[in-house]
Amino acid sequence: MPEPSRSQELPVSLLTDPVMIEACRTRDFGRVFRLVKARAGIYPSMIARRCDLTPSRVGEVIAGRRQLLHMDVVERISDGLRIPGQMLGLARRSWETPPSLTTKPREPAEAPASAVESLGAGLPGADVDSILVLAAEHDLSLSTLDALHSSIADYWRRDDEHGGETLRPAVVGQLRYVVGLLKEQRPAPLRTGLHGIAAELARLTGWTYFDARQYSQARAYFTESLGLARAIDDRQFMANVLACMSLQATYEDKPGDALALVTAAQDQAREAAGTTPRVLAMLAMREAFAHAALGDRGATHTAISEAHGQFGRISTGDPDPGWVAYFDEPKLIVDTGIAHGRLGEAALAEPLIADALRREHRTNHRGRAFHAFWLARIQLQRGKLDEACHTAMDALAPAAAVSSQRVGSHLREFYEQLEPFRREPAAVAFESRLRETLPRQVSGSPRP
Structure with a gap:
């Protein structure tokens, strides 16, 4: 395939245009090609040449008479037009990292867990991988984990204030960084801490997609988060992720799935050592939502009573995980009202x-x-x-x-x-x- 010259690259203003972003996300190549022609001056014959397509095929796509669905074609379009892979739901393309940022590989380390491998394979995000490799050269310490936990707390605060759409690139970038750290051999406490942080970042990414009603993407990240938590047997956090997935199922009008997921969440919480009343109260309220979505009045009222009973058992010294701190009394009351x-x-x-x-x-x-x-x-x-x-x-x-x-x-x-x-x-x-x-x-x- 001919290499696009620097002058033929798509303008940044086009790549950051919400219309272009949505067209790429849905792989609406008719609209993509029209935008490329209007905004970058790349005409259909040039699109065909750069993407290894026939001109007639490009014309049919622009006219809406043909769709391009095969993955190899999508990859050729990404490479030919220099559309970043993450915009089209692909892994990072080889041309996205400037040669000046490449680094020599380290000595082989221990094999990563399967959850880490699957997560690192297809993450979207900005061009930060090589920079983060350089950053990872420094020794990792417990203070690094504390800093990462603090940044996650700040992300959640900003998510409440502004929504997750603008946060997502930063969160995914940090998730990439942590996944990269997990590929190195670490002492057990640091490795466990990194798994927990990666699980939380994956859950937060899933939450931002859920809040944007992009349910398939949300489910993928929630599933990755679940796998990362399972790798360190953090059953309380697994319960938290399953509860998020249950809430999403109520929005997708799948109340049966919602109930099954929250029941699994409660099973994980009961098997975990030291699950706190606040966690159990939150899970009971999610169960109430699932029963309410099913229209089961009696079961909903029973779950509400359980939530309030567990909340009444909360003590000041309870070792609540940080991710459940949001479930305070106003949240209990408003969720009761919603149920x-x-x-x-x-x-x-x-x-x-x-x-x-x-x-x-x-x-x-x-x-x-x-x-x-x-x-x-x-x-x-x-x-x-x-x-x-x-x-x-x-x-x-x-x-x-x-x-x-x-x-x-x-x-x-x-x-x-x-x-x-x-x-x-x-x-x-x-x-x-x-x-x-x-x-x-x-x-x-x-x-x-």
């Missing part, structure tokens, strides 16, 4: 969610928006149109501050439920504010 709301028990749900919102931290933009839209929908179910619209208007500012497809979907659900009341003054006022604050959410919706 009742899923069952249609609006009278029980409303005061609980309202109380939790009053106590929720102001910087948790996603949580506040998410829970406010839940409250607005429940108030609407109870016939409280004015209150529902007022609650939803209060949610618009935090919704605008965070990048979260999940929050957007709850906003759209509330907006659709307003349809019968669209001409009422409160609904008109809400829609006006919505169009000012988040115009994209209603750009395709008809005006009343």
Whole structure:
């Protein structure tokens, strides 16, 4: 294949354009080729030559009469147009690392665990591998692990405040770094610590994809996280990952899967030494969500009671893992309200969610928006149109501050439920504010 010259490389402005990113993610090559022609001046005949395709085939793709599905063709397009592999769901291409950054391989180390091998094989991310190899030359110490734990805590805080979309490249880059460290022979305590950190970074990456409603990618990273935790027999963390997967299954309208996953999570937690009441309370609440999605009122109420009972057993000195610290009393209360709301028990749900919102931290933009839209929908179910619209208007500012497809979907659900009341003054006022604050959410919706 002819080597593209420097002048033929795609402009950075195109590679970072959200339209191009989405076209690559979905492998919509008709749109990719049109963008390349319009923005980079690479015409169909040149695309064909660089990607080893026939001009007629490229023309059919642009016209929408043919799709390109074979992996070898996708790889040729990536290499021919210099589209980074991660944009097309591929492993890093050989040309992505500048020659000046290549390093000599180290002496052979112990074989990596299977979870590490599978994770390192196909990770997306920026061009950082060779730089991180250089960084890894330094001796690893417990202080390095402490620094990595601190960065993870900071990522979660920023995820609550702004969403995970912009964080993801940094998180994946750090995940690459830790996976690289795991390929070296380490003392047992350091190796165990690195496995735990890699598991948490993989879970966080999965969470950012879940919040973006990219469920297949989320599931892949959650599965990698599970494998990393299993490698060090961290059953509490395995329970945590399974609970995340259970929550995702409720969003995918797979309540049976949700219940099976949270049941497996509880089994892992019970087998773990020293599982704390806070962890068990969180898992019981996820079980309540699964039963509510199934419409099983009795089982939902039993799981809620179990969650509150476990929460009442929490003591100040409990050795809670850091990842469960978010499950505080306001979170217990709001989740209880949501479980009742899923069952249609609006009278029980409303005061609980309202109380939790009053106590929720102001910087948790996603949580506040998410829970406010839940409250607005429940108030609407109870016939409280004015209150529902007022609650939803209060949610618009935090919704605008965070990048979260999940929050957007709850906003759209509330907006659709307003349809019968669209001409009422409160609904008109809400829609006006919505169009000012988040115009994209209603750009395709008809005006009343």
